[in-house]
Every structure is written in structure tokens, then in C-alpha cells.
Amino acid sequence: xxxxxxxxxxGEIEARSFEIITEELEQSGRKIEERYAPIIKRVxxxxxxxxxxxxxxxxxxxxxxxMEALREGACxxxxxxxxxxxxxxxxxxxxxxxxxxxxxxxxVAEAAKRxxxxxxxxSMDKAAALNCPIIFAVxxxxxxxxxxxxLVQEGKLQPELVIGTPVGxxxxxxxxxxxxELPVPYIVARGRKGGSNVAAAIVNALLYLVxxx
Amino acid sequence: xxxxxxxxxxGEIEARSFEIITEELEQSGRKIEERYAPIIKRVxxxxxxxxxxxxxxxxxxxxxxxMEALREGACxxxxxxxxxxxxxxxxxxxxxxxxxxxxxxxxVAEAAKRxxxxxxxxSMDKAAALNCPIIFAVxxxxxxxxxxxxLVQEGKLQPELVIGTPVGxxxxxxxxxxxxELPVPYIVARGRKGGSNVAAAIVNALLYLVxxx
Numbered sequence: 001x002x003x004x005x006x007x008x009x010x011g012e013i014e015a016r017s018f019e020i021i022t023e024e025l026e027q028s029g030r031k032i033e034e035r036y037a038p039i040i041k042r043v044x045x046x047x048x049x050x051x052x053x054x055x056x057x058x059x060x061x062x063x064x065x066x067m068e069a070l071r072e073g074a075c076x077x078x079x080x081x082x083x084x085x086x087x088x089x090x091x092x093x094x095x096x097x098x099x100x101x102x103x104x105x106x107x108v109a110e111a112a113k114r115x116x117x118x119x120x121x122x123s124m125d126k127a128a129a130l131n132c133p134i135i136f137a138v139x140x141x142x143x144x145x146x147x148x149x150x151l152v153q154e155g156k157l158q159p160e161l162v163i164g165t166p167v168g169x170x171x172x173x174x175x176x177x178x179x180x181e182l183p184v185p186y187i188v189a190r191g192r193k194g195g196s197n198v199a200a201a202i203v204n205a206l207l208y209l210v211x212x213x
Numbered sequence: 214x215x216x217x218x219x220x221x222x223x224g225e226i227e228a229r230s231f232e233i234i235t236e237e238l239e240q241s242g243r244k245i246e247e248r249y250a251p252i253i254k255r256v257x258x259x260x261x262x263x264x265x266x267x268x269x270x271x272x273x274x275x276x277x278x279x280m281e282a283l284r285e286g287a288c289x290x291x292x293x294x295x296x297x298x299x300x301x302x303x304x305x306x307x308x309x310x311x312x313x314x315x316x317x318x319x320x321v322a323e324a325a326k327r328x329x330x331x332x333x334x335x336s337m338d339k340a341a342a343l344n345c346p347i348i349f350a351v352x353x354x355x356x357x358x359x360x361x362x363x364l365v366q367e368g369k370l371q372p373e374l375v376i377g378t379p380v381g382x383x384x385x386x387x388x389x390x391x392x393x394e395l396p397v398p399y400i401v402a403r404g405r406k407g408g409s410n411v412a413a414a415i416v417n418a419l420l421y422l423v424x425x426x
Contacts, residue, residue: 084298
């Protein structure tokens with residue numbers, strides 16, 4: 001084996017990764033606010049992409065509000081099965097938090113077809129009818145973010161938090177800028193980059209702030 | 214609403230995204246081999262990160278070999294639930310392909326504890342005992358790739374394809390370079406970047422090459 005491997009115990013890989021991220025953030029001269037470091041560093045850990053140090057934006061007091069919502073029985077709604085799969089189930093169980101994804105539901109597919117829209121839009125409509133405070137984790141579909149914007153503007157939805165990290169090329173940048181106009185707590189990855197993995201990483205970082213890693 | 218949205222029908226968003234990716238790849242002057250374009254562009258579609266045009270490496274004839282394996286009943290093994298969740302189930306059903314992820318299995322947790330290793334390693338050992346040709350989609354754990362390397366070197370495993378796209382900071386770069394030394398078909402994202410989403414995107418691109426989008 002020509003390759004030199006770093007000797008790190010399985011339980012220490014994550015901590016070592018965060019050390020490296022912290023060192024390289026300092027060396028790069030990028031400034032991040034210390035209170036947001038657990039979120040920003042976990043997103044970098046998930047992507048190996050230091051651009052997120054500049055791209056993640058936070059509404060005022062969002063961490064306190066999000067942590068309170070998680071402690072007080074908010075549920076989580078994602079726009080992909082991938083984001084749902086990437087969220088730490090042990091932490092969810094510890095806090096008794098329900099997580100929903102409606103993208104594969106038949107009624108969602110039917111509503112999307114009927115209305116000539118995306119399943120992501122129909123699944124946000126379905127979420128708006130839930131009987132619990134909601135944290136949205138939207139890592140894929142700009143149409144989902146746009147629908148959240150409309151529902152909030154129409155007074156039909158008051159989310160506890162909108163995590164907006166869709167990725168891509170069509171209306172992605174715009175949909176994220178729209179969320180920044182809303183009077184709701186948000187964590188958004190500006191620009192084209194993001195993904196279900198980024199949305200899940202942000203949820204996990206918040207869960208660990210509440211119940212430990 | 215201050216933001217100007219592009220008017221694109223739901224069914225046309227993906228095609229429009231690929232047009233944009235194609236245009237910007239050309240403008241950037243990056244050269245990609247045409248035969249690999251469906252893989253590279255789908256990874257860029259999933260990440261909005263054009264670096265992958267340079268970072269993805271392909272073993273000789275890998276597309277032909279992978280397509281043949283998918284047609285002839287190979288199964289897929291992932292190292293995360295996220296990668297499994299991100300792979301197109303309709304395409305899997307069409308081709309009759311089984312997909313496995315062993316990370317949450319009790320015997321895997323026990324084996325990892327007993328051997329002082331990661332669950333990713335134990336789940337690769339479990340995969341090696343499967344009674345089908347295997348395509349590995351490893352988007353997270355460098356220890357999984359390193360175990361695949363060892364099993365191949367020991368003559369205990371002969372995968373049809375290794376998709377190696379772990380992301381991160383500890384042994385990630387090294388584990389991917391190790392796969393490049395193996396006499397097996399591979400698609401690898403060199404460097405630190407990657408992820409479960411990237412592994413799933415590569416599997417999906419291959420599935421669509423076989424059975425259409």
C-alpha cells in the first residue's frame with residue numbers, strides 16, 4: 001500500500017475532522033461568527049467545501065429560536081427522502097421529534113398533477129395542514145421554498161424555522177433570496193450550492209446543540 | 214415579490230438545468246470527455262460544483278462494464294442510508310435491481326465493536342458475503358473504501374464497480390487514491406469533495422444510461 005493513512009480511532013474521526021476544519025478556517029482568514037460555528041463547521045464537514053463559511057446566512061436569534069422549537073415539540077418536514085435519511089434518528093428519538101417527508105405520497109402526486117405543479121409544492125401544502133409547529137429542511141426543490149414563501153405571505157403558514165439549501169440552476173438562487181425577505185427564522189445557503197446533505201447537516205447541528213453529540 | 218423567477222414547467226426543470234450546465238462547461242473552457250458527460254453533468258447537477266469536471270476519474274471501459282453489470286443482475290451496496298435514499302427507485306424496479314445498506318444492522322454494530330473498527334468496515338465485510346455481483350456506492354466512509362481495497366487485495370472480493378466519493382478530511386483523499394490502484398472498474402471523485410448525494414447521482418446516471426430517464 002503506497003498510501004500513507006492517518007491513524008485515527010473510529011470514535012475520533014469526527015473530532016479530528018473538526019480540528020482540521022477549524023485550523024483551515026483560521027488559516028484561510030475567513031471570519032465566521034463563533035455562535036454559528038457549530039452549524040458552519042458541520043456543513044463544511046459534510047461537503048468539504050469552505051465556501052459555506054461565506055454563503056450561510058442566519059436570521060436574528062435563529063439558533064435560540066430553533067433550539068426552543070426543537071425542545072418544545074416541533075416536527076421536521078423535508079423535501080427529499082435523502083434529507084430525511086441523513087438526519088440523526090437517535091437524536092430525534094431522544095427529543096421525541098417526528099420527521100415527515102410527503103414526496104412519495106399518492107395524494108401529493110395527484111395534487112401535483114391536478115395543479116400542474118411539482119410534488120415538492122404539493123408536499124409543502126400537505127405540510128401546512130400538519131397539526132404541529134414545523135421546521136422545514138428544504139435541500140433540493142426551489143419550488144418548495146417558493147411555496148413556503150407564498151403560504152407565509154398568505155398567512156397560511158408560520159414556520160418555526162426554514163432551512164433553505166436547494167442546489168441547482170433553475171430558480172434556486174431566487175428561491176433562497178425570497179426566504180430572506182420573510183419575517184420567519186431562517187438558515188439559508190445563498191447561491192447555487194446546497195443539497196439534501198447540507199439541509200440534513202444543519203438539522204443535525206441544531207439537534208446536537210440541544211441534546212449533545 | 215422582488216425576485217424574478219424563470220418560467221419553467223415542472224417536467225422541464227431538469228432538462229433546462231442540464232442546458233445551463235452544458236453552456237457553462239463550454240464557457241469555462243473545461244474539457245470533459247463526451248462519453249462521460251452524462252455522469253459528470255449529473256454530478257454537477259446534484260452539487261452545482263463544476264470542480265467535479267476535473268475531479269471525477271474513470272477506469273478503462275467503466276461505463277460499458279457498469280451498464281452490463283446493471284443489465285445482468287448486479288446488486289448495489291451503499292455505505293449510507295442517504296445514498297440509498299437518493300437512488301431512483303423506479304429505475305431500480307424497472308431493472309429488477311436490489312439495493313442494500315447494512316449500516317443500521319445489529320450484527321454490523323456488534324462486529325464493529327468487537328473488532329474495534331467502524332460500522333462501515335463491518336458492513337463491507339457483510340456485503341462481501343452477498344451472493345450477487347456487487348456495485349459499491351461509497352459516498353461517505355473512507356474506512357469502507359479502505360476495507361474494499363483490502364478485500365480485493367486478499368482475493369475475497371471482485372466488485373463489478375466501485376463508486377468512491379467519500380467526503381471529508383481524515384483519510385478521504387488517501388482512500389480514494391487506493392481504489393485507483395485496484396484492478397477493478399471504478400468511478401472516483403479525487404480530492405476531499407464528494408458525498409452520499411454524489412454517489413447516488415453517479416448510480417442514477419448509470420441507471421438512466423441503461424433504462425432511460
